[in-house]
Amino acid sequence: MLALESEERVLHQTTSLCRVCKNAVPANVVANAAGEVWMQKACDDHGPQAVRLSTSAEWYQRTRAIQQRRVAPPAVRHEVDHGCPFDCGPCANHTQKIRLPVVTITSACNLDCPICYVHNKNDDAFHMGVESFGQVLEHLARDQGGELDIVNLTGGEPTVHPHFLDFLAMARQAGVHRVTICTNGIRLAKDERLVQRVAELGGRVALSFDSFERDADEMLQGARLLDIKLRCLELLQKYGVDTTLIPVMTRGVNDHEIGKILAFAFEQPNVRHIEVHTMTFTGQSGATFPRSGRISMLEVLERIEQTTEGLLRVDDFVASPCAHPLCYQIAYLLVDPEGGAPIPFTRFMPAAELYAALSDRLYLEPTAKLEQSMRESIDRLWAYGGAEAERTLGLLKRLLGLMFPCDRALPSGEALRIAEQAVKAVYVHSHMDEETFDTERAADCCDSNCYADGSSIPVCNYNVLYREKEQHFNLTPRRWNGRKGGQRSFPSLPIVTG
Secondary structure (H helix, E strand, O other), X not given: OOOOOOOOEEEEEEEEEOOOOOOEEEEEEEEOOOOOEEEEEEEOOOEEEEEEEEOOHHHHHHHHOOOOOOEOOOOOOEOOOOOEOOOOOOEOOOOOOOOEEEEEOEXXXXXXXXXXXXXXXXXXXXXOOHHHHHHHHHHHHHHOOOOOXXXXXXXXXXXXXXXXXXXXXXXXXXXXXXXXXXXXXXXXXXXXXXXXXXXXXXXXXXXXXXXOOHHHHHHXXXXXXXXXXXHHHHHHHHOOOOEEEEOEEOOOOOHHHHHHHHHHHHHOOOEEEEEEEEOOOOHHHHOOOOHHHOOOHHHHHHHHHHHOOOOOOHHHOEEOOOOOOOOEEEEEEEOOOOOOOOEEHHHOOOHHHHHHHHOOOOOOOOXXXXXXXXXXXXXXXXXXXXXXXXXXXXXXXXXXXXXXXOOXXXXXXXXXXXXXXXXXXXXXXXXXXXXXXXXXXXXXXXXEEEOOOOOEEEHHHHHHHHHHHOHHHOOOOOOOOOOOOOEOOOOOOOOXXX
């Protein structure tokens, strides 16, 4: 381990990975004299290594201390052998069931983005078979107790899969509430009929959207794609396809644009969510991207506050109850159909109540808990007033009446549709790479890549370690090294069974 400087203090210890050989190594997470948080580690073969995790030790400690609601995976597929993160499946030490199933249906892609954090292969491309996809859905339905909130289709570029539309139809028939498609939008922009079919099948689009500036666009995606993205969004809006925008924030490249991207998204009636990713340095291209682009989750939140002129503040975000608090930060905003500025939920609802209303889901649902929180918010506004109290009261009462009418209970799908049209959500999602890897976060992960045999691998583990070893995605797959140093046990944590 690195020797501590005199003005450093250890916040916690964990297991990370060597950035060269990817063997596991012990790591200290420390606060320095400037109040920054750094991960320090050393590999016997490749020497000492350090990376900054946060610009604020106070924020990091306060956020990490949040206790999420852990629900154990329904089935353990691997016992602990090498230790975390080398026994995924899930292993016996994993604390969280899957909330966001990710299904990688193809290795083919029509772009070669400089920020790509996965490995793809166009020569002799892999396309998941229809039978295999059906098996994935069957395993997920069984593991989730028959109710499937969401399934995310990714690649490669999923729209180039020859059975892409069939997969949407199968997921819809299986009763999946949200089927999202991670895409660069090129094929959708060029094929209006395809967009129409996606709409007819109830598909949702998660569109990469990194910049309005030509040079930044080319630096991040290897091409100038703004016109194509705007055409894609035009068609998605025309056919009413629910859409998420996914900008990858990169220091010094596009972080100054986040407010402009959010303002644009808020104006699009069919954009439901904006999921801001922090740049991660792994995969076929991301591993070689300049490290000057690294930006922490807190810095993204601060950029949001700065570039939206306080429309959204850092304290408008809450952690996800079902993920490690350093992985997701979430803000919900109430939309004004008259065109007024959207209102963050935390301006009328305590952050603790929003956290509780999210319950054990990644997305806010029209539950009894949410109804109670909305009614209590109305009571507080009546009693205490506050900035924009009258407008907020009108918007809340309108939404409450639509989602929870007094004379009948709406079917869950209808209430969800109303809710999604009345709010916008902003997610900040911080992926890990081999430099920032922390087994504490990996063990709590609720986003997993899912296989036809029912096994699953947490997304960061998959992107950093597993995908590069799969024949499907590499002409010359890497082999496992010694898999030394994995974390074999974790502190006893409260876990809900079932």
